[in-house]
Amino acid sequence: MDNTKILFVCSQNKWRSLTAQKICENVSGLSVRSAGTEKSARIRVTEGLLGWADLIFVMEKKHADRLASKFPESLKGKKVICLQIADNYEYMQPELVEILQAKLGSDLEMSDSRTSFMQRVLEPEVMDSWEEAVEYDSMDFTEVNAAFAKSAIELGPMSGKILDAGTGTARIPIAIARMRPDWEFTCIDLSANMLKLGRENVCEANLREQIQLEQIDAKAMPYPDSSFDMLISNSIIHHLPDPLPFLSEVKRVLKPNGAIFLRDLLRPENVAIRDNLVEMYTGDCNSHQKQLFSDSLQAAFTLNEIQTMSETVGLEGLRIYESSDRHWTALRARM
DSSP states (O other): OOOEEEEEEESSSSHHHHHHHHHHHTSTTEEEEEEESSTTOSSBOOHHHHHHOSEEEESSHHHHHHHHHHOTTTTTTOEEEEOOOOSOOOTTOHHHHHHHHHHHHHHHTOOHHHHOOOOOOOOOSOOOSHHHHHHHHHSOOHHHHHHHHHHHHHHSOSSEEEEEETOTTSHHHHHHHTTOTTEEEEEEESOHHHHHHHHHHHHHTTOTTTEEEEEOOTTSOOSOTTOEEEEEEESOGGGOSOOHHHHHHHHHHEEEEEEEEEEEEBOOSSHHHHHHHHHHHSTTSOHHHHHHHHHHHHHOBOHHHHHHHHHHHTOTTOEEEEOSSSEEEEEEOOO
């Protein structure tokens, strides 16, 4: 039997409709799309989309009125349901998820088991105490960092200006710089104590001329457009309440042909999987380090969420995939 085709409509095709699309994407028996009524929408409503849909959900009455005014013929015989959800929420905000699940449940017959998932729980955006910085730097990420460095080198240019966003204690740029002496690194982080340790690590590696560390907010960088040949970032995105400003900045500060290499944690489907990953990869760590890893997994995003956000800001040419049992990767070779 064919899937029921669902179209979610709001003004800009952003937080409400994208969240609704995400909630329903994995529900058996549904095919889901979203669109906006405004000219500036990421994907605009068309006659074709309305014709495709079996059921149309609008977020507010004004959206239904706009559809009726512009597409009267396309709406003949179509069921349009107004959810009455104001534009007061961010993407996948827990309150918005709860409201949508409640409102959609009766119309789409979604069981709790099919729509439930482990909620994202934010952790602090900045690990800024000296104790946390030391604790983080003492954890053994040698294998993960080496794999990151190897992949970044394969994607990037032989020489050029490289931005490392969320560098932490600068272990990754140090590893790369030893193999790419012609890469000039600008490494940014919001944590003063992380950077303090990072400078010590850079000095110890005798790489002060090649690696510059700066206390900069990756969501609002001071660099001109098209400044860098490549941007790398390891595990910054799960720290951000809303990664979209950062991803927009990635697009802005990169040269049009610039390479991208992003890697971060994946949010597990449930608590049992999270706890198993913690025991598997932090078995030799102390209780505080285990808790740090558990909190980071809980704060991470799913693969679909990352894909949706990348599409929203227009990061073209990215290949986004699950690269381990606990990581996602987004990459683009220099074009």
